[in-house]
Amino acid sequence: MASATTDRPSSSVRGLIAERGGDFSGYSFAFLDDMAKREIRRATLKAVAIPGHQVPFGSREMPIARGWGTGGLQLTLSLVGSEDRVKVIDQGDDASVNAVNLRRLVAQMTGAEETLDTAEATLIQTRHRIPEEVMRDDQILIFQVPIPEPLRFIERSVAVARGMHAEQDYSRMWLALYEDIVRRGEISAGAGYPVMVNSRFIMAPSPIPRWDIPKLNQADTLFLFGAGREKRIYAVPPHTDVRPLEFEDYAFKTEEFDGLACEVSGATDVYLVESPGENGTSRWTASDTNYADKVAAGIEVNKQW
Amino acid sequence: MGYSSVRGGLEAIGHAEQLIAGAVTDTDHEVGVEQVPGHLELLLDQVMGEGGLYDPQLGALAVKQAEGDPLEAGFLLRAYRTTLPRLGYSVPSSGRDTRVLRRISSAFRDIPGGQLLGKTRDYTQRLIDFGLGQKRAPSEGSNGTGEVNGAHATQPAEPLAPLPDEDEFPLVIDVLRAEGYMAPEPSEPVEDEPFDVTREPLRFPTRRSARLQVLARGETGAMLSLAYAGMRGYGGAHGYIGELRQGDLPVVISHPVTGKHARIGRVPVTESYQVVGGQATKADERPDYTMGYGIVTGRNERKAISMSIIDGSLKKEHKTGASIEDEEYVLHHIDAVEAMGFVEHLKLPHYVDFQASLQRTNSVRKLVQAARSNG
Numbered sequence: 095m096a097s098a099t100t101d102r103p104s105s106s107v108r109g110l111i112a113e114r115g116g117d118f119s120g121y122s123f124a125f126l127d128d129m130a131k132r133e134i135r136r137a138t139l140k141a142v143a144i145p146g147h148q149v150p151f152g153s154r155e156m157p158i159a160r161g162w163g164t165g166g167l168q169l170t171l172s173l174v175g176s177e178d179r180v181k182v183i184d185q186g187d188d189a190s191v192n193a194v195n196l197r198r199l200v201a202q203m204t205g206a207e208e209t210l211d212t213a214e215a216t217l218i219q220t221r222h223r224i225p226e227e228v229m230r231d232d233q234i235l236i237f238q239v240p241i242p243e244p245l246r247f248i249e250r251s252v253a254v255a256r257g258m259h260a261e262q263d264y265s266r267m268w269l270a271l272y273e274d275i276v277r278r279g280e281i282s283a284g285a286g287y288p289v290m291v292n293s294r295f296i297m298a299p300s301p302i303p304r305w306d307i308p309k310l311n312q313a314d315t316l317f318l319f320g321a322g323r324e325k326r327i328y329a330v331p332p333h334t335d336v337r338p339l340e341f342e343d344y345a346f347k348t349e350e351f352d353g354l355a356c357e358v359s360g361a362t363d364v365y366l367v368e369s370p371g372e373n374g375t376s377r378w379t380a381s382d383t384n385y386a387d388k389v390a391a392g393i394e395v396n397k398q399w
Numbered sequence: 400m401g402y403s404s405v406r407g408g409l410e411a412i413g414h415a416e417q418l419i420a421g422a423v424t425d426t427d428h429e430v431g432v433e434q435v436p437g438h439l440e441l442l443l444d445q446v447m448g449e450g451g452l453y454d455p456q457l458g459a460l461a462v463k464q465a466e467g468d469p470l471e472a473g474f475l476l477r478a479y480r481t482t483l484p485r486l487g488y489s490v491p492s493s494g495r496d497t498r499v500l501r502r503i504s505s506a507f508r509d510i511p512g513g514q515l516l517g518k519t520r521d522y523t524q525r526l527i528d529f530g531l532g533q534k535r536a537p538s539e540g541s542n543g544t545g546e547v548n549g550a551h552a553t554q555p556a557e558p559l560a561p562l563p564d565e566d567e568f569p570l571v572i573d574v575l576r577a578e579g580y581m582a583p584e585p586s587e588p589v590e591d592e593p594f595d596v597t598r599e600p601l602r603f604p605t606r607r608s609a610r611l612q613v614l615a616r617g618e619t620g621a622m623l624s625l626a627y628a629g630m631r632g633y634g635g636a637h638g639y640i641g642e643l644r645q646g647d648l649p650v651v652i653s654h655p656v657t658g659k660h661a662r663i664g665r666v667p668v669t670e671s672y673q674v675v676g677g678q679a680t681k682a683d684e685r686p687d688y689t690m691g692y693g694i695v696t697g698r699n700e701r702k703a704i705s706m707s708i709i710d711g712s713l714k715k716e717h718k719t720g721a722s723i724e725d726e727e728y729v730l731h732h733i734d735a736v737e738a739m740g741f742v743e744h745l746k747l748p749h750y751v752d753f754q755a756s757l758q759r760t761n762s763v764r765k766l767v768q769a770a771r772s773n774g
Contacts, residue, residue: 121482126482127482127484130481150599150602152599154481154482155477156478157478159743160737160740161740161743162744184747185748185749185751191412193408194409195412253603279763284758284759285751303755326600367754368757381754
């Protein structure tokens with residue numbers, strides 16, 4: 095993202111890596127070759143221009159397994175410059191092993207700085223959470239996406255679903271939601287609640303909890319979504335309308351934690367996860383660990399998205 | 400620092416890496432990479448085929464590094480291959496040009512050029528050769544006759560028949576074409592340049608070159624299973640192997656300066672021509688048979704035959720609605736890197752999503768309880 099415009103002794107990518115002590119002479123800067131980066135950037139620009147539309151791209155095999163964040167990783171690597179500060183979270187947690195692995199790969203391949211601090215990061219790659227702390231317009235949030243197609247479970251054919259999006263033919267989606275209410279009393283989607291972007295495309299927000307869905311609406315931040323295995327990139331640009339699908343008499347609701355607080359930090363009004371203990375007890379902690387750390391340290395954090 | 404740092408993700412990863420490295424190198428009898436092509440050739444062939452990169456040296460490294468896991472080794476090759484630039488494409492080669500080492504037909508007893516059994520385990524008895532576990536004197540292992548201690552030691556080595564010349568083996572499929580049982584070969588290539596599945600996402604319906612690429616890189620076990628299901632009644636039919644051939648296929652390019660064709664080497668391949676019937680109907684007179692085609696690098700007859708069965712099923716005009724006839728179903732699910740990646744990603748934490756799911760379940764429970772208490 096940040097471009098290297100300062101005068102440098104070496105202008106070659108390999109020289110730059112060597113300057114930083116890297117030993118990846120067999121690989122390009124940021125792993126991807128230039129053609130791959132260019133293609134991903136083109137797809138990203140198209141995705142930003144058509145909010146919520148899934149843009150196919152020639153997803154590359156990455157040095158981590160497909161299905162483990164390769165879509166997000168390709169976006170991150172196509173954007174990152176050596177002056178960026180990169181944060182990676184998995185389920186909100188910077189210390190989760192896959193997040194650690196992805197973050198060190200990005201740092202190794204680019205010389206970018208690693209950070210755990212949401213406010214400090216220029217690029218945040220995430221799996222299944224949007225940070226509690228409000229993000230700014232100079233930051234980008236990159237989602238890892240397992241299944242980019244919100245219609246997949248009502249129409250398994252990719253070709254047919256693509257046609258439905260083109261024609262904005264979402265009647266079967268609405269019908270499925272209606273049938274869900276008839277059968278279960280409410281819309282049962284938990285993580286990955288379908289949303290309407292810019293009044294045009296239904297979009298899979300990746301399996302973020304309902305808690306995070308309202309943050310997508312009219313945010314200052316650019317949201318990019320990368321599905322490596324499924325070879326799709328899509329985006330929600332800043333200041334875009336994003337609405338959860340709902341009926342007038344069955345309004346969308348987020349998760350409720352009934353006054354529970356994070357046991358570690360004391361933070362309230364945050365997304366909590368439960369750790370069952372012995373004797374039927376439960377321990378509740380904030381899933382966003384950096385936010386919990388800040389609250390515990392007495393730092394004031396804006397979380398009014 | 401807060402609690403997030405106490406779990407020591409980085410430290411744990413470091414230890415895991417040490418354990419893996421130890422499995423490959425910490426031993427008195429470390430497997431030499433140079434042993435892989437000679438001794439584990441079929442494994443290497445599978446890895447290179449599914450990895451989409453024919454390079455025995457790199458493939459051998461991948462096999463060693465992956466502790467012999469063919470899917471992991473293929474993945475290593477893919478993750479390296481994808482960083483290489485594509486310099487160009489070869490000129491289309493035909494199976495007719497293969498330097499044949501083995502070829503059989505099960506559709507005809509006698510075929511032009513004759514059947515050539517070649518190197519196969521098909522008619523061997525699957526008895527464990529306990530003699531292989533015994534140490535041999537160094538000289539015995541390299542006498543070039545294939546003679547080993549144990550069960551085979553008593554059998555005198557027959558001198559092998561000389562290798563046949565090229566051009567001796569016309570394709571069996573041409574016989575069927577000449578007699579009008581099968582549509583003639585297209586007069587010119589259908590596509591000028593192949594669709595490249597490593598550079599572009601698939602679009603359905605796919606072009607022929609895209610379909611064949613995905614099948615050729617597919618995972619052997621997955622394709623075997625699909626082909627078997629098709630034969631058992633879930634879609635396909637019991638076709639016939641018009642021809643199965645194994646040998647070295649020349650790779651020819653257009654010389655970048657002169658434009659003349661130049662052979663730059665050969666790649667060992669296994670080819671299967673499946674004869675699938677049932678196209679003609681009372682209303683529509685046409686050649687009854689169509690060809691299902693399979694080709695894989697190296698020696699992998701199981702996958703080549705499976706591929707030709709799947710290709711034949713995908714080509715069928717009168718479909719039964721089975722999975723093996725559905726292009727999206729087949730091509731989306733046979734890739735080892737994609738399938739194992741997504742299935743095994745379930746090992747990643749999902750507690751945020753699961754919490755969201757529990758909340759919905761509890762919500763429905765409350766609704767049910769409220770409804771019951773209201774009578």
